[in-house]
Every structure is written in structure tokens, then in C-alpha cells.
Amino acid sequence: MKNDAWQLFQAFTNVECVDEAALTAHFEREGSELVKRDEKLDIRLQELQKFASATTTELQHIFHDRPGELVSTLGRFHQLHSSSALALTRGYQHVVEQQALKSNNLTQELEHRLLALQRINGFSNSAMDLDQTLENTAQVIAEELDVELCSIFFYDELQRVLTLRATNGPRPLGGMHFILRLSEGYSGWVADKGRPLLVNDALSDPNFASEARAYSTPYQGLMALPIIFFGTAERLIGVISVQSSKPREFTRDEMNFVEVIAGIVAINIENGRLYEQTDEQLRRKVHELATIHRVSYIIASTLNLNEVLQIITTQAVHLSGAERSCIFELDPDRRRLHVLAHYGLNPEQAAHLQIGVGQCCAGRTVQTGRPSMAVDCFHADEHCFIHDDPTLSSEIHSVLCVPLKVKQKVLGCICIYSSHRHLLSPEQMQLVVTFANEAAIAIENARLYEETRHGLELKSVLLRELHHRVKNNLATVAGILSLQRRRTKSSDVRRILSESVNRVQGLAATHDLLAHEDVSEARVDDIARKIVGVANANLSPPEKRISYQVETCPIVIPSRAVTILALVINEMVSNAIKHGMADVTRGTIIIRGFEEGDGNVAIQVLDTGKGPSKEHEEQPETPGELSDGLGLSLIQNLIGDLGGRFSLRREALPRLTNGSTDKQGEEEEIVEYTISEVRFPLVRRSRPTYALSS
Template sequence: MDLKRQLEQKTAQLAALREIGRAINAAWDLKDTLELITRKTAEVMGMDSCSIYLLDPDGEHLVLEATTGLAPEAVGRARLRLGEGLTGWAAQQGEPVGVADAARDPRFKYLPETRETRFQSLLAVPLINQGRVIGAMNVQTRAYHEFGAEEVELLSLIGDLAAGALEKAMLYERMQRQIAELSTLAEVSRTITSPLYLDQMLGLIVDMAARVMRAKVCSLMLLDETENVLILRATQGLSPAYRDRPPLKVGEGIAGRVAETGEPIVVADVRTDPRYRYPEVAREVGLCSLLCVPLRVRDRTIGVFNCYTGEPHTFTPQEIGLFQTLANQTALAIENARLVVNTAVVREMHHRVKNNLQTVAMLLRLQMTEGDLDPRQALQESINRVLSIAAVHEVLSEKGFRLVDLRRVLRQVVQTVVQNRPHPDKDIQVKVDGDEIALPSRSATALALAVNELVQNSLKHAFVGRETGCIEVSLHRRPSGYEVVVADDGVGLPPGAPPPRSLGLQIVETLVTQDLGGELRFEYGPQGTRAVITVEEVA
């Protein structure tokens, strides 16, 4: 009878081993392999828990990597020194150990994060592949249980099968990780040399870094040297609570400390670390472990790079080295982008100054042809023209060389003309209204000069013999362009009178027809004058 029962047990063990072997051979992914081994082992051995600890890269600690019965949040966090606890002892000695009342064994080590107090008996075996210990696995029961020789032998056989499968899965994972790292570094290198704007480039880099680091989120903060604060410049789609955090002073918090010292900092859990400034945001967003490294160029820190995980994680030296390499590449990309932008800005400024100086020279040459002109009046008109050009550049300097708000520029031009009008004692109202129109600097400069001349002309000639009046500058969008009208309610011209020909009006005609490619027409009448500038296509 005993022989029959032993035969049945061996048959069941062989069937279990075949099942585990088939399942193991079908798995490649390390996480899937770990979960499969622990689940199948607990099933076939009838145990309440099965756990696998793997040796870390330094060979000093066993880290819990998979379990069916311990607290899930302990995975990746629970650690035993090699030789510590019953499981550590089995790994160090290379021998199985089974204890019915584990907590009473002097070798037992309780890990609070695993919540294993509900288990009483424990059997642990080493995981050895080709003579090298790679970890250990154990099974536990809630009830008191004395492990028999057959159970020790079965778990040892499973351990031998598991060690080979885990080594294969770890090798495959390392290979995949190296491919991903090399691909990411190549992508970063391509991004550095691509013609992207800085914010676009940083957005791509944080996305790639999150993929290769298997992070919940990566974020990048740049140093504002004038304010000595770190400003968030790129991150993935996190909640406004994370994105809208105020700038962080250098030296404050974890990122501020990294910016100050130029040294990486690793945090096990930002939700509980007193150095982290926003634990409530971390809890809301679901952030846990943090790796923060400096962005450095030529021994100068220009920002920090953050890598957050959603679960507790111990960053390995390899991960820290990889992330620092990404940070170094990114810092170089930022520096290159800034140099390119600065070079482009200098070229653009040089080009615009040259064009505007040529315009000023042209206006002065035209003025030289005017006879019998009061020198003081001539100088004042030239000053107004130069100030009209300056108004365009004032708006450009605030907008970072983007399109110019024409309405705003013309309001500044009109204000300057009114302040320097030839008859300051008269009550002449000048206003600018109409549609918002955005133009390139060259077109805006031409229109600013043209309106300057038209308003000056009205102030000088439209209100002879009158003490009050109104000049209105209006802007109108058209389906294929825009229209600018300068209208006054002055004395106008009698019917049949020829239109005046002054230097100012010649300048307006030249600017409209040649610089803008538009059309200029005047509407004269006893109720005032309208000058209409029409441009069919936005320049």
C-alpha cells in the first residue's frame, strides 16, 4: 500500500514538473516567467504562498521579485542580505532549508513590508544555474506543516528548472533593454541634430526617456539663472497639479539640491521623504520612487532630469548611469539649440537693422530734395519717422520676433505723432480702431511709416482755421488681405481742386506700392479726406 502511494506521489510530482517545465519554456518575459513559476509552484505543491528573490547586480542583496501570498506592494522593495533570514541562508549555503515553526528559528528574518506574520512554516531552496547562485525561492503555509523529503526534493527540482528559465529570461530582458537603450540614445542623437524648436525637442526626449527607463513619468526642469529657480519645461501628460507647480529655488527640495550640488539623488518614496516639496501632488498623481540627475554642460548645471516610478523601485547603478547619459545628451542638445537660436537672432537683428537703416537713408535723401523747408520742422519729421520704425521693434522685442500686432504698433505711432504735432494748442483727437491684424516686421514697418506720414499730413493741413477735429485710423480684414484707412473731418478740398503733392504723400505712395505691393487711393471732399491703403494678400 505504501509502495502504491509513493508511486502515485512520484507520478504526481513528475506531472507537476512537466507542467511547470512546459510553462517555463514557453515564457520569455522575465516578469511573466516569475509570476508563472510562483503561481504553478504554489498550485502543484498545495502551498499558501510561493515567493522568488533574485540577487541584485552587486551580489549583496536578495530582492523580492514575485510572490503569490506576500503583500504585492513588497515586490521590488523587500530585501534580504545574502545569508540573512532562512531564504538568504539557503541562497548563501546553496542548500534547502525547511522549518515548521519559522518564526522561532534563529535564522528567521521578519520583513514588515511583506506582512508574512500570517504564515507559520517555510521551505526555501537556492536558485543555482551553471554553478552560480542567482537567487532563492520559498513556499510557506499558514498552518503548522513539517516538510517531508519529497516536498524538499520537488521544490529543489522546480528550483533547478526555474533557475535556468530565469537566467534565460534575464538574458533576454538585458538584451531587449540594451537594444532599447541604444535605440533611445540614437533617437536622442537624431533629435539633437534635427531642426526642431527647443520645447518640441525636450518633449520628445522626456517621452523616449520614460520608455527606456520604464518610468511612470519623466520631467525636465531648466535653470533660470536670473531668478536662480528651476522651471518645468517638459513632461508627459500629467495632471495640472503637477504641471502648475511654482518654480523651485536652487537648493530647495530634491531637484533644487541636485541643481546646487551637481550630484544625482535617489529617493525610495517621494510621498514620505521630507526633502520632497510636494508629497500631496505625488500621492494624487501616483508617483513613488525618484531618480533626479543634473543636466550639465562644460561643468555648468543648466537644469535637472527627473525619473519617477509608480511603484517602489530600487534604481540600479546601470539605470543611474543610463539616465545620466541621457541627461548629458539632453544638456548638449539644449546648449546646441540655444546657440542656434542665438545665432539666428543675431542674423535676424542684423538683417532688420540693415533694412531699417536703408529705409532711414532713403527718407532723408527724399527730404533733401524738398526746397524751402524749415530745418527744425524737417528734423522733427525725420524723428517721427525713426520713432515709427522703433515702435515696430519695441513690439518685436516683447513678442520674440513673432508676427507684429499692427493695431498696437499704429497706436504707438499715433501717440508719438500727436505728442510732436505742429499745433499743440489745437484740440485734435486721434484714435486707432478696427480688426486685429498680425504682420511680418517688414510689412508692419512700411505701414507704420505710411500711417505716420498720413497722420502728420492731416495734422498739418486738414484743420487750417479750426481749433478742433478728429482723425481716425481704422483697420479692416478682407477675404484676401487687409485695408488701412486714415480719415479726417477737416476742411477737405473744394470740388475740382487738384490733390496736393507733398514729400510725405510721395513716401506713402512708395511704401504702399513698392514695399507692400498694395494700392493707395484718396477720397477728397468738403467733409474731410480719406486715405485708403489696400493690400490684397498679407505680406
């Protein structure tokens, strides 16, 4: 303020040599300095006004007796004061306007660069491939910084070289296969030093000029920055550089802009790398689970032990990254191990290979019941089969042995042999343990199956022998009754004995069927054929011509119901011969069976005779109430044991021939049949299932 007052006073007092232009310039500079010093304009104007007011008061005292001079003097002073105040305000306002314009330009520039960053971030998050993303990024950088070239190099850690991955258009003479070593060119220098590089003219430096001249157009202005991922440890991703065709000083803001983009690229590349690793791990896990599932399915679906163990040894090698594997089984004496399955071993060597319990890694694993891993252990172990094989000893270095255990019982072990001089990872070991469990289950299931099959075969032989002996005993009984029949002179007794012989021989034929078929079941048509043969031999009168038809019926009857059903069919056939065919010389008897929708089985005996005296449709509460003879009583009581019912009726049907009607196109012949029928619920024999041991 003193400077302002003094300048104004000097100009006022030196009337003849006053320089108004210099005064105005002084106050404009003072106004500009106010903005720079962040001072208030109104305070300076108020202070200048105070000086003017004080000066006016003094002039009034000096020229109070000379009014004319007072007016002239005050006019000149106020003119200088007004000019000074305006110049001070003008200087202040000019700087303020310049700052506002600069701020507005900076805001627009920041907004534009923010949009550029958003575009680049959008490229990184899009589904486009990496090369296209980098090309778009380089194009945006070149447009935003108004440069002719933007290049992005990636660093190869193994080969320690930089490889060009993207540019905004211009390509070096080597194309996209342009490679730089560390410290070579400006990109190699930035990668080696790990810090930004700003050069006004890259052509002036021989080391940088080699890369700058690698393009068809040499570039001078240069800014290059490293692309670094800052994670748990810093990792160089590559280098990003921009160049102009003319010398150029890049600003700090421009460098900050490229640094942000370098960070986006680094994160994008690292995320892609992590995604590939995760995706690869996921694919490997899926493959491992699928393999384990396939092995488990094979174990559950087949009892072929050799096939299962061969698959286990093969997959254990492939999934663990080893070269050879072997499954050892503990001998019954529990002293030695022999090979059950192997992968990558010599078949002749594996066939004769035996290891004592406690010897070698396999023997010690079986002895302790715990997994073990070792590297180059066979050099000092004379009992190891690898020790004496120079071919294997030069290729195998590490071994993993896992015991095969079922319910704390050790059955053997699985060994994985690898050429790597390091132990398997916990994940690889867990895979081998899983396969060991699968192998143990397969071996135990095979043993249980063989024991069960042997037991069933023994029981089957014994039961067939029992049926054979019962058949022989019944045949003896039938023979005695036949002798008695021939000796008697009473026709009624002879008839009764014939029926008894027929029943006994029917039972004998049934036991003969069970002695030659599955001891636990028999087909309906097989039972019917046996009974028809016996009945035809014993009951068919020689003067009658009776034809028999047994329709195919694959329904299988459990052994509990076979003998009962045989007696029932025998009685129904006997009734058809004795009563149905009593007054005819020729006829047909048909036996057929079928399964109904409600789970019941129906067995029918049809004859072409004259029919019964009355029909039976329902089974009574007391079987004797409906009995017209011993035969019907037997049928009713026997079928009642199976929870079934018996009926006897007359029905007109198309003529039956081998279970079918006449051929198409011919007129059907309607025949009256007498139908004796039994219906009973079918109880199927449940098949044995083999549970997997845990």
C-alpha cells in the first residue's frame, strides 16, 4: 500500500514529467500480484481510497484561500487516482480471467481423459481378446496425447526379452515379432531400470535411436513407462511408450495419465493370468473327479478285478504326473507281497516280483499301515527291486506308497514311481490315497464275491442233490403204488391208485426239473410240460386220442410255489382227462399262463370236452363246501396256500392253435372250452445285491 501511495504521490507532484503509462502499468502489475499472493482487491482499493481522501483533505487546507487552484489540483489528483484504481482492478481481473480459462481448459481436459480411461477400462472388461484390447488401448492413448505412435511391449520372464504386442498403427521393420533385450533401446532401458523415461529427442541418444529408427518414420519426442503389477511382489509386465515425430516435452499430467493406463493393463494381464490358472485348476479338478467317478462306477458295475486294478494303476499315473505304478497284494500268510496290476513296468519282471513285509518302501508301508514318500531311497535299499535294475534306477527318483486298507485291515499297497527329484504335492498324494481306497474296495469286493459265489455253488449242488434224491424216493413210492395197482382186483382201488401214482410221479417230475434247472425257480411252461408227460402216460386211456398243447409262458415261479403249482396243474389236467374227456374219443387239452396287470398270475387248463356239471367262480370260506371230489379239494386248498383262487367255467372261444387264433382272412371257428383256472399273486425272488465295502 505504501508503494501504491508513493507512486500516486510521485505522479501527482511531478506534474511536468508525469508518465501516466508507467503508472498504469505499475498498478496493473500490482493487480496481477494480488491474485498470485492471494490478496483481496477490495482491501487494496479501500486503502488507496483512504490515501486519496487524506490527500484531498490536506489539499483543501493548503489551497483554502485559492479556490481556483484547489479545483484544478483536486481534478488532476482525482484523475490520477481513478486511473490507478482502474489499472489495479484491470490487472487483477485479467489474471483472474486467465486462471478461470485455464481451470476450464483443465477441467475439460480431465473430463476428456476420464472418458478415455473409461473407454480403456471398458476394453479390459469386455469379451474381446487380449490383442484387440491392447490395440484399442494404444489407439486411445495416441489420440488423447496427440502423438503419432503408441507401443505396448510384454516381458517374457523365461527368455528375458520384450516382445511387441500392440501399436496404434505403425509397425516396426520386424512387424509384430519385434523383440528387444533388456537395456536395448528405450523400451529395454525402461524395463531394466523399472522407472519412466522422458526424452525431448530420442534420436540424439545412440542407444534410444536404434529403437526410434526401427519404424518407417523416425520419432523424436519420447515418453516410456514400465507396466508393473504391484501385488505381494512387484512383477514386470511390460513397457508402454508414446512418441511424436517432432521433439516434445511431455508434461507430468500426461505421464500420470499413461501411468494410470499402465496400471489398468497390468491388472488386466494379471487377472487374465489368474483366470487361466484358475480355469486350468478347475479343468484339472473336474478331470480328476470324472476319473474317480468313472473308476468308482466300474468298481460298482463289474467284478472283474484285473480290469478295475489296471484302470486304477493307469489313472493314478496320469493324474499324479508320475511314470509308473504298481499295486501289491499281501499274500494269505501276510509275509510277502506280489503284484496284482502295474503300469510302466516290465511284465516279466512284475510277474516274478515279490517283496517281503518290512522290506523296501512297499513292504514298510504295509507293515506300518501308513503312507510314505521318499527320494532316491532305493540306492541304499538292497531289497528294493529298483536297486538291481540299472534301467529303472536311472529313470526313477521318487516313490509314494499308500496302504490298501479296509476296516483297518491292510490288503496290500499301491506305489507311484516318478522321475522327478521331489516329493508329490498334498493334492497328488490325496489322489493316490483315493485310488488306494478304490483298489482296496475292489479287492475286498472280489474276495467277498468269490466267497459268496463258492458258497452259493456248494449250496446249489447240495440242493440239486436233495431234489434228485427226493425225485428218486418219489419214483420208488410211485413204483410201489404201481405194483399194488396191478395186484388189486377192485377197479375203484385201481383207479384211486392210478391217480395217486400220477400225483407222486408229477411231484417226482417237478423235483427232477429243479434238480437240473436253477434250484430257486422254474418257468410255468417247463412245469406244465413235465406234468403233461406224466399225466399222458398214466391217465390217458389208450382208446382216446387226446392232443396236448403247452403255450409258451416265460413267467418264473419261486421254488416255494413250484411244487404247489405242479400239484395244482396235475389235478387240473387229471380232471380234464377224467371228466372233460369222459364221453368223447378225441379232444384237445391246452395249458397256458399269463401275468395280469395287478401282479397276479393266471394258469388255465382248457379242454374241448362236454364240460363240468356246474361252474365254480369263487373260493368258499370252507373249501369242503365246493368240493365235488378229492381233486377239486386239493386244488382249492393248495392254491389257498399261495393266496389265490380257483374257478371252473364254460366259455365259447375261437379255436386255439398253439396259443393263437386262425390265420387272418379265414373265418374263425367258435369252440366251447371248459376252463379250469387258478389265479395267485406272483412273489418274485429278489436278486442278491453286493454292497461296496467301506
